[in-house]
Amino acid sequence: MKRAFVILCLVLCGTANAHVGSPDVFFEGDAGPYRLFVTIRTPQVIPGIATIEIRSEAADVTGITVVPMRLTGPGSDLPPAADRAKRSTTDPKFFTTTLWLMEHGSMQVRIAVTGARGPATLSVPVPAYAQKTLAMPTGLGALLLGLMTLLALAIVAISIGALREAALEPGLVPSRSHRIALVIISGAVVGLIVLGKLWWGAVAEDYEQMVMKPWQPAVTATGCRIQIPARSQLLPDHGHDMHLFLVRMPAMDQLAHLHPTRDDGGFGQDLPSLPAGHYQVFADIVLPTGFPITGTAAIDLPDLHCAAVTGDDTVWAAGVVLANGARMIWDRPRDLRAGVAQALTFRVVERDGSPSQLEPYMGMAAHAEVVRTDASVFAHLHPNGSVAMPALELAANKLAMPGMDMAMPMPAMSATLTFPFGFPRAGDYKLFIQIKRRGVIETASFDAHVIE
Amino acid sequence: MNGSTMRIPWFVWVSLASVSCIVAGTYWDISWHMTIGRDSFWTPAHLLIQAGGILAGGSGAVLVFTTTFRRSAPLRPVSIGVWGFRGPFGAFLGAWGAATMVVSAPFDNWWHNAYGLDVKILSPPHAVLTIGILGVAVAGVLLVLATMNRATGPARDRLAWVMLVIGGEILVLSMIAILEQTFRSNLHRAEAYRAVAIVAPLMMVTFARVSDQRWAATIIATFYTAFMATMVWFFPLFHAEPKLGPVYQQITHFIPLEFPLLLIVPAIAIDIVRDRFAAWPRWKLAPVLGSVFLATFLAAEWPFATFMQSEGARNAIFGGDYFAYFMQPDWAIPRHEFFTEHALARGLVEAVLVAILTSWIGLRLGDAMRAVRR
Numbered sequence: 001m002k003r004a005f006v007i008l009c010l011v012l013c014g015t016a017n018a019h020v021g022s023p024d025v026f027f028e029g030d031a032g033p034y035r036l037f038v039t040i041r042t043p044q045v046i047p048g049i050a051t052i053e054i055r056s057e058a059a060d061v062t063g064i065t066v067v068p069m070r071l072t073g074p075g076s077d078l079p080p081a082a083d084r085a086k087r088s089t090t091d092p093k094f095f096t097t098t099l100w101l102m103e104h105g106s107m108q109v110r111i112a113v114t115g116a117r118g119p120a121t122l123s124v125p126v127p128a129y130a131q132k133t134l135a136m137p138t139g140l141g142a143l144l145l146g147l148m149t150l151l152a153l154a155i156v157a158i159s160i161g162a163l164r165e166a167a168l169e170p171g172l173v174p175s176r177s178h179r180i181a182l183v184i185i186s187g188a189v190v191g192l193i194v195l196g197k198l199w200w201g202a203v204a205e206d207y208e209q210m211v212m213k214p215w216q217p218a219v220t221a222t223g224c225r226i227q228i229p230a231r232s233q234l235l236p237d238h239g240h241d242m243h244l245f246l247v248r249m250p251a252m253d254q255l256a257h258l259h260p261t262r263d264d265g266g267f268g269q270d271l272p273s274l275p276a277g278h279y280q281v282f283a284d285i286v287l288p289t290g291f292p293i294t295g296t297a298a299i300d301l302p303d304l305h306c307a308a309v310t311g312d313d314t315v316w317a318a319g320v321v322l323a324n325g326a327r328m329i330w331d332r333p334r335d336l337r338a339g340v341a342q343a344l345t346f347r348v349v350e351r352d353g354s355p356s357q358l359e360p361y362m363g364m365a366a367h368a369e370v371v372r373t374d375a376s377v378f379a380h381l382h383p384n385g386s387v388a389m390p391a392l393e394l395a396a397n398k399l400a401m402p403g404m405d406m407a408m409p410m411p412a413m414s415a416t417l418t419f420p421f422g423f424p425r426a427g428d429y430k431l432f433i434q435i436k437r438r439g440v441i442e443t444a445s446f447d448a449h450v451i452e
Numbered sequence: 453m454n455g456s457t458m459r460i461p462w463f464v465w466v467s468l469a470s471v472s473c474i475v476a477g478t479y480w481d482i483s484w485h486m487t488i489g490r491d492s493f494w495t496p497a498h499l500l501i502q503a504g505g506i507l508a509g510g511s512g513a514v515l516v517f518t519t520t521f522r523r524s525a526p527l528r529p530v531s532i533g534v535w536g537f538r539g540p541f542g543a544f545l546g547a548w549g550a551a552t553m554v555v556s557a558p559f560d561n562w563w564h565n566a567y568g569l570d571v572k573i574l575s576p577p578h579a580v581l582t583i584g585i586l587g588v589a590v591a592g593v594l595l596v597l598a599t600m601n602r603a604t605g606p607a608r609d610r611l612a613w614v615m616l617v618i619g620g621e622i623l624v625l626s627m628i629a630i631l632e633q634t635f636r637s638n639l640h641r642a643e644a645y646r647a648v649a650i651v652a653p654l655m656m657v658t659f660a661r662v663s664d665q666r667w668a669a670t671i672i673a674t675f676y677t678a679f680m681a682t683m684v685w686f687f688p689l690f691h692a693e694p695k696l697g698p699v700y701q702q703i704t705h706f707i708p709l710e711f712p713l714l715l716i717v718p719a720i721a722i723d724i725v726r727d728r729f730a731a732w733p734r735w736k737l738a739p740v741l742g743s744v745f746l747a748t749f750l751a752a753e754w755p756f757a758t759f760m761q762s763e764g765a766r767n768a769i770f771g772g773d774y775f776a777y778f779m780q781p782d783w784a785i786p787r788h789e790f791f792t793e794h795a796l797a798r799g800l801v802e803a804v805l806v807a808i809l810t811s812w813i814g815l816r817l818g819d820a821m822r823a824v825r826r
Contacts, residue, residue: 043568045564045565045566046568047568048568067697068696068697068698069698069699070697070698074698074700074780074781074782075698075699075700075780076698078699078700078701078702079697079699080489080693080694080695080697080699081693081694081695083695100489100490100696100697102489102696102697102698102778103698107698130568133566133567134562134565134566135566136562136566140558140562143558144555144558144559151548151551151552151555154534154551155548157534157535158534158541158545161533161534161541162532162541162544164532165531165532165533165541165826166532166541166598166823166824166825167820167823167824167825167826168825168826169825170529170530170602170826171529196576196579199579200576203567203575203576207568
């Protein structure tokens with residue numbers, strides 16, 4: 001078991017998760033005829049307990065159960081006994097439950113729904129990883145130290161008492177003192193405690209190795225070319241091995257969304273024209289298991305006068321608005337609160353107020369990037385949430401019956417865009433919403449102030 | 453009441469019940485983790501372990517308080533003094549063991565929050581719990597032992613049997629503690645034999661030395677064998693399914709621990725050697741006991757381990773195809789393969805030396821225990 005733990009660590013340790021500073025999973029999808037908004041609040045330690053919140057769009061869902069499984073390979077076929085979600089007493093469409101995530105890596109939560117329209121199933125991929133270890137609270141530490149001291153003194157006293165009297169015939173009174181024994185036994189007890197502390201330290205260090213470490217690739221730029229070190233096999237996400245985002249800091253007034261391809265030095269990409277500045281780099285990739293990773297780096301660029309972007313690549317600068325007088329409107333809730341799962345809703349309208357005709361941009365109605373002003377949070381979202389598409393495809397394939405076509409359906413190109421998400425922390429954020437109209441990729445940006 | 457006509461006191465039965473609860477609870481708890489996975493403070497297995505602690509702690513406290521505060525208490529002449537209190541040695545140790553078990557609970561709870569639910573048997577908080585359990589178990593032995601050492605005639609014989617049963621239970625606990633080292637895929641590696649050499653000669657020689665029984669080690673090993681084998685036959689009769697995932701093995705019933713190791717063979721050898729060389733001093737007897745233990749155990753267990761990996765063991769008698777839900781199909785254990793060993797000869801020599809050392813400790817400890825009166 002330990003061996004497997006170490007192998008898994010070799011694969012995952014030293015990497016970051018998908019997104020930065022935003023470990024929870026937000027997903028909106030269909031379990032058969034039932035539309036569900038699923039929030040999975042991942043535990044800080046693995047094995048640990050995830051909290052699952054499920055909101056049904058319709059009121060005819062009568063029961064929901066959940067099970068954890070691996071996303072692919074062994075462990076992805078046999079479900080454990082399911083946990084039944086509890087329906088809210090005040091909101092019959094809202095269900096909650098908890099679930100143990102026992103292993104690191106690419107997991108899925110399989111959701112079974114029963115309702116008026118029959119049973120149905122949905123799988124939501126979850127990247128499971130240890131986020132941190134907790135320090136012991138001072139009060140508990142003091143209590144345990146006090147109890148340990150008492151127990152240590154007691155066992156020394158019991159041992160000395162036993163040495164003095166245990167072998168005496170009934171009624172006899174002890175005559176010998178046992179000072180040397182007292183020293184030896186006390187030393188042994190102290191030694192045992194010290195050994196225990198060393199062991200504790202070693203175990204804690206082992207666990208520390210399993211805690212997520214950021215993937216910080218050494219990104220370099222030469223002229224109009226940017227290089228990112230290679231990773232081994234990857235799953236293409238929307239047809240690209242890597243999605244690379246450059247955000248000029250601190251104003252976040254420039255954004256480039258690029259798609260490097262493999263070259264001799266790893267991944268390479270021709271940069272577009274960009275103004276000089278300090279850029280934060282986010283690199284999204286997906287491992288073959290469906291485990292998504294976002295690498296982070298920073299790079300200073302000079303004024304770049306390069307070729308224009310092509311294909312799915314795009315750049316944006318502050319002040320640029322949608323073409324032809326079109327606008328993107330955020331139906332902003334009154335308050336944005338940290339930790340609250342919600343659908344961020346945007347509408348794209350033409351100059352005359354009519355809904356815009358959107359085209360698929362890399363297979364989606366839109367892509368959104370959420371960046372905290374200090375770059376400590378980065379999330380790449382789609383209208384179905386924060387789940388990486390390759391992971392979703394793996395989960396869907398697992399649910400497929402033999403012969404069933406499980407190609408991900410093309411979402412309806414509505415001019416109203418919703419992104420299931422919850423801001424992980426209070427603070428100021430920038431939201432970039434990217435769409436495609438009339439064959440042109442366009443970006444709109446919004447500022448968000450999130451309160452506790 | 454003289455030693456030959458005395459009734460067996462209540463605390464002897466409580467000690468037996470306490471250790472029995474802990475042994476059954478520990479076995480059940482590990483099977484629970486292999487089968488169901490998810491547990492809570494209130495699982496039946498945990499309740500059994502806690503009942504064992506409560507019995508030991510409660511009876512220890514009663515004995516200490518009654519002996520301390522009642523001048524006419526019958527155990528007062530056979531008590532020891534600790535911090536102004538008086539009571540039998542085993543009573544103090546039982547209370548201490550129970551208190552240690554209690555202290556491990558908040559530590560374990562915090563550990564799970566800080567580092568995640570432990571998937572290994574031995575973590576630091578579990579080690580604290582194990583020390584507490586050890587205290588309770590040894591306390592049970594001491595309470596029975598002191599009473600036995602003061603008794604004569606039929607009472608002594610009955611107490612000797614109670615003590616051997618507790619000895620067998622402690623051997624079961626010790627072997628469970630080295631379960632990870634002695635799993636079937638490890639039984640062609642020296643690590644398994646080193647681990648067994650640490651606990652088995654110590655337990656068997658100690659209890660055999662204390663007992664007047666000629667076949668004491670054999671009786672203890674028989675208890676271990678009967679207990680472990682019965683559990684292999686008994687546990688799968690009960691329906692159970694995993695409540696944690698991922699699930700790698702299809703499971704529909706409780707998964708028992710391993711079929712017992714063939715400790716019965718070296719136990720018989722130990723009893724024969726003890727009988728043949730009873731007059732030898734400890735320094736001379738220990739090398740013979742340790743060497744004979746390891747040689748006979750190796751000769752019996754090595755081929756038996758091969759059998760346990762074969763088709764012939766994949767049935768309800770030997771449980772060769774019972775695997776925990778978390779055992780991945782490509783691991784050596786469900787593939788019925790042995791882990792590879794690169795330093796077998798050196799490891800086995802180390803195991804012999806360990807067995808000699810633990811045999812000597814067993815002889816020394818047994819002699820000390822024979823002297824216990826209080």
